[in-house]
Amino acid sequence: MSTFGPQIEVAIARVRADIARLHGELTANGLVVWTGGNVSGRVPGADLFVIKPSGVDYADLAPENMILCDLHGNVIPETPGSDRSPSSDTAAHAYVYRNLPEVGGVVHTHSTYATAWAARGEEIPCVITAMADEFGGPIPVGRFAIIGDDTIGQGIVEALTGHRSRAVLMQNHGPFTIGKDARDAVKAAVMVEDVARTVHLARQGGELIPIPQEAIDSLFNRYQNVYGQAPQGALK
Amino acid sequence: MSTFGPQIEVAIARVRADIARLHGELTANGLVVWTGGNVSGRVPGADLFVIKPSGVDYADLAPENMILCDLHGNVIPETPGSDRSPSSDTAAHAYVYRNLPEVGGVVHTHSTYATAWAARGEEIPCVITAMADEFGGPIPVGRFAIIGDDTIGQGIVEALTGHRSRAVLMQNHGPFTIGKDARDAVKAAVMVEDVARTVHLARQGGELIPIPQEAIDSLFNRYQNVYGQAPQGALK
Amino acid sequence: MSTFGPQIEVAIARVRADIARLHGELTANGLVVWTGGNVSGRVPGADLFVIKPSGVDYADLAPENMILCDLHGNVIPETPGSDRSPSSDTAAHAYVYRNLPEVGGVVHTHSTYATAWAARGEEIPCVITAMADEFGGPIPVGRFAIIGDDTIGQGIVEALTGHRSRAVLMQNHGPFTIGKDARDAVKAAVMVEDVARTVHLARQGGELIPIPQEAIDSLFNRYQNVYGQAPQGALK
Amino acid sequence: MSTFGPQIEVAIARVRADIARLHGELTANGLVVWTGGNVSGRVPGADLFVIKPSGVDYADLAPENMILCDLHGNVIPETPGSDRSPSSDTAAHAYVYRNLPEVGGVVHTHSTYATAWAARGEEIPCVITAMADEFGGPIPVGRFAIIGDDTIGQGIVEALTGHRSRAVLMQNHGPFTIGKDARDAVKAAVMVEDVARTVHLARQGGELIPIPQEAIDSLFNRYQNVYGQAPQGALK
Numbered sequence: 001m002s003t004f005g006p007q008i009e010v011a012i013a014r015v016r017a018d019i020a021r022l023h024g025e026l027t028a029n030g031l032v033v034w035t036g037g038n039v040s041g042r043v044p045g046a047d048l049f050v051i052k053p054s055g056v057d058y059a060d061l062a063p064e065n066m067i068l069c070d071l072h073g074n075v076i077p078e079t080p081g082s083d084r085s086p087s088s089d090t091a092a093h094a095y096v097y098r099n100l101p102e103v104g105g106v107v108h109t110h111s112t113y114a115t116a117w118a119a120r121g122e123e124i125p126c127v128i129t130a131m132a133d134e135f136g137g138p139i140p141v142g143r144f145a146i147i148g149d150d151t152i153g154q155g156i157v158e159a160l161t162g163h164r165s166r167a168v169l170m171q172n173h174g175p176f177t178i179g180k181d182a183r184d185a186v187k188a189a190v191m192v193e194d195v196a197r198t199v200h201l202a203r204q205g206g207e208l209i210p211i212p213q214e215a216i217d218s219l220f221n222r223y224q225n226v227y228g229q230a231p232q233g234a235l236k
Numbered sequence: 237m238s239t240f241g242p243q244i245e246v247a248i249a250r251v252r253a254d255i256a257r258l259h260g261e262l263t264a265n266g267l268v269v270w271t272g273g274n275v276s277g278r279v280p281g282a283d284l285f286v287i288k289p290s291g292v293d294y295a296d297l298a299p300e301n302m303i304l305c306d307l308h309g310n311v312i313p314e315t316p317g318s319d320r321s322p323s324s325d326t327a328a329h330a331y332v333y334r335n336l337p338e339v340g341g342v343v344h345t346h347s348t349y350a351t352a353w354a355a356r357g358e359e360i361p362c363v364i365t366a367m368a369d370e371f372g373g374p375i376p377v378g379r380f381a382i383i384g385d386d387t388i389g390q391g392i393v394e395a396l397t398g399h400r401s402r403a404v405l406m407q408n409h410g411p412f413t414i415g416k417d418a419r420d421a422v423k424a425a426v427m428v429e430d431v432a433r434t435v436h437l438a439r440q441g442g443e444l445i446p447i448p449q450e451a452i453d454s455l456f457n458r459y460q461n462v463y464g465q466a467p468q469g470a471l472k
Numbered sequence: 473m474s475t476f477g478p479q480i481e482v483a484i485a486r487v488r489a490d491i492a493r494l495h496g497e498l499t500a501n502g503l504v505v506w507t508g509g510n511v512s513g514r515v516p517g518a519d520l521f522v523i524k525p526s527g528v529d530y531a532d533l534a535p536e537n538m539i540l541c542d543l544h545g546n547v548i549p550e551t552p553g554s555d556r557s558p559s560s561d562t563a564a565h566a567y568v569y570r571n572l573p574e575v576g577g578v579v580h581t582h583s584t585y586a587t588a589w590a591a592r593g594e595e596i597p598c599v600i601t602a603m604a605d606e607f608g609g610p611i612p613v614g615r616f617a618i619i620g621d622d623t624i625g626q627g628i629v630e631a632l633t634g635h636r637s638r639a640v641l642m643q644n645h646g647p648f649t650i651g652k653d654a655r656d657a658v659k660a661a662v663m664v665e666d667v668a669r670t671v672h673l674a675r676q677g678g679e680l681i682p683i684p685q686e687a688i689d690s691l692f693n694r695y696q697n698v699y700g701q702a703p704q705g706a707l708k
Numbered sequence: 709m710s711t712f713g714p715q716i717e718v719a720i721a722r723v724r725a726d727i728a729r730l731h732g733e734l735t736a737n738g739l740v741v742w743t744g745g746n747v748s749g750r751v752p753g754a755d756l757f758v759i760k761p762s763g764v765d766y767a768d769l770a771p772e773n774m775i776l777c778d779l780h781g782n783v784i785p786e787t788p789g790s791d792r793s794p795s796s797d798t799a800a801h802a803y804v805y806r807n808l809p810e811v812g813g814v815v816h817t818h819s820t821y822a823t824a825w826a827a828r829g830e831e832i833p834c835v836i837t838a839m840a841d842e843f844g845g846p847i848p849v850g851r852f853a854i855i856g857d858d859t860i861g862q863g864i865v866e867a868l869t870g871h872r873s874r875a876v877l878m879q880n881h882g883p884f885t886i887g888k889d890a891r892d893a894v895k896a897a898v899m900v901e902d903v904a905r906t907v908h909l910a911r912q913g914g915e916l917i918p919i920p921q922e923a924i925d926s927l928f929n930r931y932q933n934v935y936g937q938a939p940q941g942a943l944k
Contacts, residue, residue, distance in 0.1 A: 029741065033265065033430050034423055036366070088459075110366050112434050119363045119438035121445045127827045129881045130744070130818050144447075146454055172447050173365045187742055194741050198820050200441055202827035205908055209829045211852075211880050218854060223796075269501065269666050270659055272602070324695075346602050348670050355599045355674035357681045380683075382690060408683050409601045436677055505737065505902050506895055508838070560931075582838050584906050591835045591910035593917045616919075618926060644919050645837045672913055 003076070008046045015041045015050045015182070016063040016080075022186050023052060023061045026109060029190045032058075037109040038087040041182035042097055044104070047071045049097050053084040071098045095153020096178060100160070105182030107189040110174040113196035117141075118169040124192075124199050127208045129219055131195040136164030136220035139192060144171040152176075164220060167192035239312075244282045251277045251286045251418070252299040252316075258422050259288060259297045265426045267347040268294075274323040277418035278333055278340045283307045285333050289320040307334045331389020332414060336396070341418030343425040346410040349432035353377075354405040360428075360435050363444045365455055367431045372400030372456035375428060380407040388412075400456060403428035475548070480518045487513045487522045487654070488535040488552075494658050495524060495533045498581060501662045504530075509581040510559040513654035514569055516576070519543045521569050525556040543570045567625020568650060572632070577654030579661040582646040585668035589613075590641040596664075596671050599680045601691055603667045608636030608692035611664060616643040624648075636692060639664035711784070716754050723749045723758045723890070724771040724788075730894050731760060731769045734817060737898045740766075745817040746795040749890035750805055752812070755779045757805050761792040779806045803861020804886060808868070813890030815897040818882040821904035825849075826877040832900075832907050835916045837927055839903045844872030844928035847900060852879040860884075872928060875900035 004012065022039045026032045035058070040051035050066045067086040068076045073094035075082050087093070093106045117124055117139075124139040126132055131139075140163055142155035156176050159168040166188040167177045175192050179185030202208055211219075240248065258275045262268045271294070276287035286302045300316040303323075309330035311318050323329070329342045353360055353375075360375040362368055367375075378395040381387035392412050395404040402424040403413045411428050415421030438444055447455075476484065494511045498504045507530070512523035522538045539558040540548045545566035547554050559565070565578045589596055589611075596611040598604055603611075614631040617623035628648050631640040638660040639649045647664050651657030674680055683691075712720065730747045734740045743766070748759035758774045772788040775795075781802035783790050795801070801814045825832055825847075832847040834840055839847075850867040853859035864884050867876040874896040875885045883900050887893030910916055919927075 034426050110364070110430070110434070112430075113437060115364055115366075115434050116438035116441060119435065119444055120442050122442065127880060128818070128823060130823075144445075144451075146451060172363060172445060190742050194818070194820075198818070198823050199827065200437065201821060201908065202824035204440060204912060205824060206828050206830065208827055209852075209880060215852075215854060270662050346600070346666070346670070348666075349673060351600055351602075351670050352674035352677060355671065355680055356678050358678065380681075380687075382687060408599060408681060436673065440676060506898050582836070582902070582906070584902075585909060587836055587838075587906050588910035588913060591907065591916055592914050594914065616917075616923075618923060644835060644917060672909065676912060 003079075004046060004048075008043065008048075011043050011045060012048065012050070012068060013063070015043050016066045016068075018182055019050045019052065019066050020061050020063045022182050023058060025186050025190070026107075027058050029193070031109040031111040031189060031193055033110075038089055038093075038107070039182055039186060040087075040090075040093045040106050042104045043068075048076070049093065051090055051093055052087050053081060054087050056084070069094065089152070091149060092152040092156065092176070095150050096156055096176075099153070099157045100178065102180070103178045103185075105179045105185035107177045107179075107182070107185040108174065109189055109193075111189070111193040111196070113200050114139075114167075114169055114175040114193050115173070116200065117196055118174055119172055121171040123169070124196055125208065126211060126216055127199060127202065128195060129211070130191070131199075132211060132216040132219035133223035134188070134191045135167060135195070136224075137216055139165050139167050139169060139175075139195070142168045142170045142176075145173075239315075240282060240284075244279065244284075247279050247281060248284065248286065248304060249299070251279050252302045252304075254418055255286045255288065255302050256297050256299045258418050259294060261422050261426070262343075262345060263294050265429070267345040267425060267429055269346075273345040274325055274329075274343070275418055275422060276323075276326075276329045276342050279304075280340070284312070285329065287326055287329055288323050289317060290323050292320070305330065325388070327385060328388040328392065328412070331386050332392055332412075335389070335393045336414065338416070339414045339421075341415045341421035343413045343415075343418070343421040344410065345425055345429075347425070347429040347432070349436050350375075350403075350405055350411040350429050351409070352436065353432055354407055354410055357407045359405070360432055361444065362447060362452055363435060363438065364431060365447070366427070367435075368447060368452040368455035369459035370424070370427045371403060371431070372460075373452055375401050375403050375405060375411075375431070378404045378406045378412075381409075475551075476518060476520075480515065480520075483515050483517055484520065484522065484540060485535070487515050488538045488540075490654055491522045491524065491538050492533050492535045494654050495530060497658050497662070498579075499530050501665070503581040503583040503661060503665055505582075510561055510565075510579070511654055511658060512559075512562075512565045512578050514576045515540075520548070521565065523562055523565055524559050525553060526559050528556070541566065561624070563621060564624040564628065564648070567622050568628055568648075571625070571629045572650065574652070575650045575657075577651045577657035579649045579651075579654070579657040580646065581661055581665075583661070583665040583668070585672050586611075586639075586641055586647040586665050587645070588672065589668055590646055591644055593643045595641070596668055597680065598683060598688055599674065600667060600670060601683070602663070603671075604683060604688040604691035605695035606660070606663045607639060607667070608696075609688055611637050611639050611641060611647075611667070614640045614642040614648075617645075711787075712754060712756075716751065716756075719751050719753055720756065720758070720776060721771070723751050724774045724776075726890055727758045727760065727774050728769050728771045730890050731766060733894050733898070734815075735766050737901070739817040739819040739897060739901055741818075746797055746801075746815070747890055747894060748795075748798075748801045748814050750812045751776075756784070757801065759798055759801055760795050761789060762795050764792070777802065797860070799857060800860040800864065800884070803858050804864055804884075807861070807865045808886065810888070811886045811893075813887045813893035815885045815887075815890070815893040816882065817897055817901075819897070819901040819904070821908050822847075822875075822877055822883040822901050823881070824908065825904055826879055826882055829879040831877070832904055833916065834919060834924055835910065836903060836906060837919070838899070839907075840919060840924040840927035841931035842896070842899045843875060843903070844932075845924055847873050847875050847877060847883075847903070850876045850878040850884075853881075 038052045064080040067081045068079045073090040142159040145151035145155045177188035274288045303317045304312045304315045309326040376395045378391035381391045413424035510524045514521045536552040539553045540551045545562040612631045614627035617627045649660035746760045775789045776784045776787045781798040850863035853863045885896035
């Protein structure tokens, strides 16, 4: 039954459990409604990732319902959940994993404020220190792309390559975030909505004060190396 | 006691349970306050629908409190709940069921952002892909109508006939949504508030980027036929 | 021990329980933060009302902590809770009960949107049908008054006398609502915040469509007489 | 093992429990996302304070995980939690405790509306009575400062010295609040977000009405001396 050897099977089981649980963070943080949004995670040591099924209630997201795919987004047959369709954004996730080997997790939502910036195709300027910490500068915009083939994946990779930000606002669509693992990508999804909301509201009230570039650099470097209980290191 | 034969009685029981439970989605999604809002569902195979009683607390909405009506909104006597008054929007629901035979569920709320667009009598432009997916274009406005007779029902049917959208913003009043069943109409109620909020906020920040019509068409067709675990098909 | 006779003591016990429980609706509906806000209820058949103690956590609001006052706001000695100070708004509640005998409940909050209109001293125009139903027209503004003596109570009575609205926005301060009983006043507090938010957002997006006065009259009359499970009748 | 004598150890244990529990108020009041924000409390009778560890989930904040520091922000070795890094804002908290001996608690968040005012470097004008009660006037802005050394602490002390407000908006960063103990500082963090939100929304809708200075003074004096179950007294 086991097709990948015991070590990889253990890794798959862990990623399934993480992905099922992390979807709960999307609802707890108000990033999704109904069945929208999806989290995926790469299986360490294998050309595989785990993703949410399409259009299934958040209450029904157990590890055994998660779907195992290869890096072209093909469902691995005869594995738990393989009788269901994976998320309709699976091709985009797969494209990211194929092209950005350092990425271990991908998240997509239509969170309100980030999507509002995306509907204007406008990058979020870096005017709060939390944003310098987390993203090291502005949140970029990715070009308009139709759902379903590689064009969304291409847009994500194009926008994030050589960029400090782990979040991109796909034009007219919504945010995609990446991370060293799925939890890190979920954190980026939470933080991009938080900064999208704060900067939106700040600008409604008048003129924003920019943060000098050297202060942004200093904040980003400190946070990536000092914050938390063990050095995290920037994703790239 | 049973007036409709065993098969229809089973269908009625199922719809009662669905309608009672689906009201919980209105509160969980923040679409209603106090006793506002209502969900109804057609009984498959009969000229009947089930609707919420008027002005009753959300905590008290059990299946046996739901009210069974004919397609003219008359309460069916000597059935559970028939000692209560049905929702004050019952006439509007009944009119929709009489005139749109493909509709299996109707929802009405005063959800904040959708009602804000309704207070301006302004349709919501289709500038985010989730809106193209779900509604296939803008959300239309229905003409101002007084509560209590057929004029609201007429306004809903008038606005939604020949339209992809399953949601209409009744002017100065709030959204009504329809669906192939009650759950589908509740989903539309959740999504119309979500897009009303996102597009409101997007426009507060500057100029919106329109989505080309052929991209809207392509998104709508894909989502109606591919998304989820089994083809859904557009309502109409 | 009992100073009011058995019938009044039963009424007091019922109002204590209601007032303690109804404070939970203020938090559940997001109308208050920390220890802010207060609900009071008149004791039927007596010149007494029950109100919340000052500055006490919402988690600690049990019936026996509620404070019994006469209609001048004096705490009735040697009754449960009488060792505590009543709400700092007690004088305003007392003034309302003394001057508006048909009022059975009073609520005060600093709910966000209603207080925002109050900070501009601007009445909320009646542009949504739910507002016509519930308040029969615009929500008026009461004059600026310092907390602690009768001036707030005077401002409330002045603004609401001869007005359909059960809510008033005290300038620079926040909403006060009245009702035939405490639950009715809490409902008004929930609804005034709901309409304050919706109309605020509606106006941010462009020009509002007014509702014709005869439609407002018709909606108000219908709702006060038909909505719910038994005729309510307008407060006044 | 115990290095401070039994009386101080009891005080430390009490502060640890308070600080762990009070972090729950930050999440319950929607002031923080992910692992952001921090509360600290001075240990009465000792040159010590207790603070949250850096980058740890809110669900994992038990008393024994809190970190004991001296007034220079050095972790006290071989005490519970001392194997972890303290909050990255520890230097700022320590600076406040060293320089403002009357302060018993410090809180920092990136709460949305307060941070929006901070991104414009704009003080919040005192236009609602709740703000006069709680803060006695406008909420001041502190100068831009980089995280990690004493500059944030200096900015806080500079802005709050001689000011009635217990809250300061650090430019491009977010609010810091102080209090006579940690609970009082948490209350100030809740209230500063509440007034930041209300005044933001009020101003979006048009011109604000100022409150006369003598009314602000009167409200502040009354609230600091009369509100609640026992006189609180202003912090300073």
